[in-house]
Amino acid sequence: MYVTGSGSHAVIVIYDIFGFQDQCPQVKQVCDRLAAYGFLVVVPDIFVNNNNKPWPIDKFPPKPEDNLSAWIAGSDGSFFYTECLSQLQVCKKYLAGKGVTSHSTMGFCWGGYICMRFGGEATEGLRSTIAVHAAFWDKEKDFAKNLKVPICVVAAKGDP
DSSP states (O other): EEEEOSSSSEEEOOOOTTTTTTTTTHHHHHHHHHHTOOOOOEEOGGGGTTTOOOGGGGGGGGGGGHHHHHHHHHTTSSSTTHHHHHHHHHHHHHHHHTTOOOEEEEEEEEHHHHHHHHHOOOOTTTEEEEEETTTTTOHHHHHHHHHSEEEEEETTTTOO
């Protein structure tokens, strides 16, 4: 888990398919900026139980033979969602130990998709969610109908 900042409210960040490897320092940079505004920011390593294998950046954009869809589906066909929920609980336990009782989630691309799902379940302490350049937005509009917390959707150039 990457941890930065301090505060009474936390932001749990879910990265994109590239993880927070050295080749993609932007996730940590954004977290450090959020921390500068008085938030405790945590980034769980979702891929830790997937043999720590984020999608290789040199395979982006993916070719059909790379089979990104199969990689995203993972072995259980749930877009790693079960593992994300497990890591969310780890983060919440960590945050509780720091005295933090409320949090928001923020996800990038695939992580934005995960955060939209979190927002539909409204787990204890979740106050809002942010989806930055959310993946599957056009295919998963039902998630928006299920939201139980406020959401901020930040589109990137070219997003629908």
